[in-house]
Amino acid sequence: MSSLSFEATGVAREAVEAHVKQLVSERFASRLFEQDAALWGAEAESEASMRLGWVDLFEQSRSLVEPIVALRDELRAEGIDRVVLAGMGGSSLAPEVITATAGVDLVVLDSTDPTMVSSALADRLESTVLVVSSKSGSTVETDSARRAFEAAFAAAGLDARQRVVIVTDPDSPMDQMAREGGYRAVFNANPHVGGRYSALTAFGLVPSGLTGVDLHELLSDAEEAAEFLREDDEDNSGLALGAALGGTDPLRDKIVFVDEGSGITGFADWIEQLIAESTGKETTGLLPVVVEPDAPEVSGAADTLVVRLVAPDAETGDASTANEVRVGGSLGGQLLLWEVATVVAGRLLSINPFDQPDVEAAKAAARGLLDDQPEPEAPLAVDGVIEIRGSADLFGQVTTVTDALKALLGALSEDGYVSIQAYTDRWSCAELAKVRGPLAATAGRPVTFGWGPRFLHSTGQFHKGGPRVGAFLQITAGTEVDVEIPERPFTFGELISAQATGDARVLVDLGRPVVRLHARDRTAGLAQIRAAVASLAND
Structure with a gap:
């Protein structure tokens, strides 16, 4: 008996009921554990045949x-x-x-x-x-x-x-x-x-x-879960979770994660990269949105599905609560559970969950900037210690950070999302992540927060390969120190600058709205950005 727990309500429950029986009849679970590479179609078979060792x-x-x-x-x-x-x-x-x-x-x-x-x-x-x-x-x-x-x-x-x-x-x-x-x-x-x-x-x-x-x-926790997850059974939580994620109709493609005492520290961040990179391609996919328990996204919108990460022994949730999933279990078991659920969702979305065709674009752009070392583009405006750059079509008479943020939010579509991408030190600048909630409250749409460049290896795939509905706020900052990279013609400071600029250019080339805020002074600039976001939320 697996210690994993799963509940679904509302449209999530409907998705489970609509798809799990078919998945069972197709022997999806047992074929997955037999490493059947044909489960995601002929185009994905070659890649899948090399990626099922897990x-x-x-x-x-x-x-x-x-x-x-x-x-x-x-x-x-x-x-x-x-x-x-x-x-x-x-x-x-x-x-x-x-x-x-x-x-x-x-x-x-x-x-x-x-x-x-x-x-x-x-x-x-x-x-x-x-x-x-x-x-x-x-x-x-x-x-x-x-x-x-x-x-x-x-x-x-x-x-x-x-x-x-x-x-x-x-x-x-x-x-x-x-x-x-x-x-x-x-x-x-x-x-x-x-x-x-x-x-x-x-x-x-x-x-x-x-x-x-x-x-x-x-490993024992995961192996115990595997015995349950390999079964072609309607009670298989891997099949049910995958159906809830990828099988809602119409698709709720913003998956809002909130941790309610799961006991697994930072687990939603790991799930985020697993789902976003696996499903965000061919202009479809699922966008994980990691939020705080009181975040505005938890109230639910027509294109969001709330996933609550709970303790293994948590009491059953309120069945009257609409459109939610509750998942619990030990760490080893849940690592395998979410991997199974992600490839099930890939099947239902008709995509290959094992490739990442758009990750290379930002890397290539960064390499080009490091090779050519072009002069930095002039800012469109300077407000205090913040240089403002971005998509030219966003800006009219923008002169302040607040104006730039308003312009970005004004470019959001009804089904859009905002991605905050902070290319700075996540240890000393951790407070910057607190801009996510107030910006979400102002935008009325889901907002994600990622530290650069690490998100380029996870959610970066979704931003470029997924639905073209994102609006992007890139935050960079100067530093008083730099570090040489032995036997390389660039420093760490030059590398992170090229990575940020390269990624922004790829997004602009895809027609996405991008605002870039560069803090000339790291401490003062990041405080100024936080203040600007707070002022918008209080308007």
């Missing part, structure tokens, strides 16, 4: 536990107990959730912001091990972090390569480099698992295990 990886993953624990014990015996993870997207979000839920410390460096990088480099270097996670072995953010840490280790008189652990696919450029270079340890992940489905592979287990997480318990 459904039964338990034995393979258990074989990793002993070497991970042995390495952890070796490191601790040497006084090395601070674990820093350099990874992006699925390589960082799953370990962040796993360790935070277990109450152990993991420093997740998933940014190219020079202030954040310098903070990570400055703290207890003598007791630090760096885990570098990259499926492709060529991710620019993780490779840059590796180079910076190796230089810092060497400058401190430490053996750099004995302080670095590599997690990557077999035979990737990083795998070859690390084995030839004599790094402390190299762990290979299953190459038949995509990054966002990799929570229970080496990408999730290595950094989590090095911090002290009980990996056996995590």
Whole structure:
């Protein structure tokens, strides 16, 4: 018996009733666990055939536990107990959730912001091990972090390569480099698992295990859930959840997540990247909107579905509450549950849940800017310490941040959403995320918040490949520090600037409204932006 719990009301319940029987008759669950690549149609079959290793990886993953624990014990015996993870997207979000839920410390460096990088480099270097996670072995953010840490280790008189652990696919450029270079340890992940489905592979287990997480318990929870999720049964919560997400009619494509005591720290952020990157393509998809319990989106709109993440033993919800889903369970079980539900939703949406065709666009634009080093475009206006840029057709007589925000909200369609994209240090600038709620209240539409550049490896796919209804607020900030990237012709400051500018250009080229606010002074500028959003909400 699985410990997972699932309830659906209103249109969500109707979607379950409309689709689960058919999914059962088609043997979707058992075929999924048999790794049947034909489940998503002929066009997706080639990709799916290489991406279904996550459904039964338990034995393979258990074989990793002993070497991970042995390495952890070796490191601790040497006084090395601070674990820093350099990874992006699925390589960082799953370990962040796993360790935070277990109450152990993991420093997740998933940014190219020079202030954040310098903070990570400055703290207890003598007791630090760096885990570098990259499926492709060529991710620019993780490779840059590796180079910076190796230089810092060497400058401190430490053996750099004995302080670095590599997690990557077999035979990737990083795998070859690390084995030839004599790094402390190299762990290979299953190459038949995509990054966002990799929570229970080496990408999730290595950094989590090095911090002290009980990996056996995590895997046991997931394996127990698998026995239930593989069954062709109308009580299968994976089928039901997937139907609720992708089967409403008309489609409620804004999925509002609110945590009501799930006990899983930051879980909605992991679900966000899983769903957005898996479904946001071919101008369709599901947009996860992670909100606070009292957020305006929770009241529900015609195109939203509320998902409440609850404790495993939570009481049954109010059946009279319309259009909601309640999901509970242990972490290991829920990781697998949401992966199953996401590919079920992909089936119902008629998309391939394993590719990410639009992720490369922003990367290519950033590379072009780094190669050419063009002069920065002049701001359309300057208000205090804020430079205002953006889509030219948005701006008439815009002279203030408030004017720019009003122009952006004025471009929203009835079924639109706002995406706030903050290319700054999420450690020291965490308060900036509080602009999300007031802006949602003002807009009357769902608002998402993402830290750049990490969202480029998750929700960035939806913004470019999903429905063309987003409006984008990009926030960047100057910094008093910069960090060199050894053997690269650009710094971290130049890299994050190119990533932000490149992504904005791709969105503008897609015809989307974009406002870019650059704080010349980080502290004063971000305070000015928060004040402008608050003033709009109070009007």
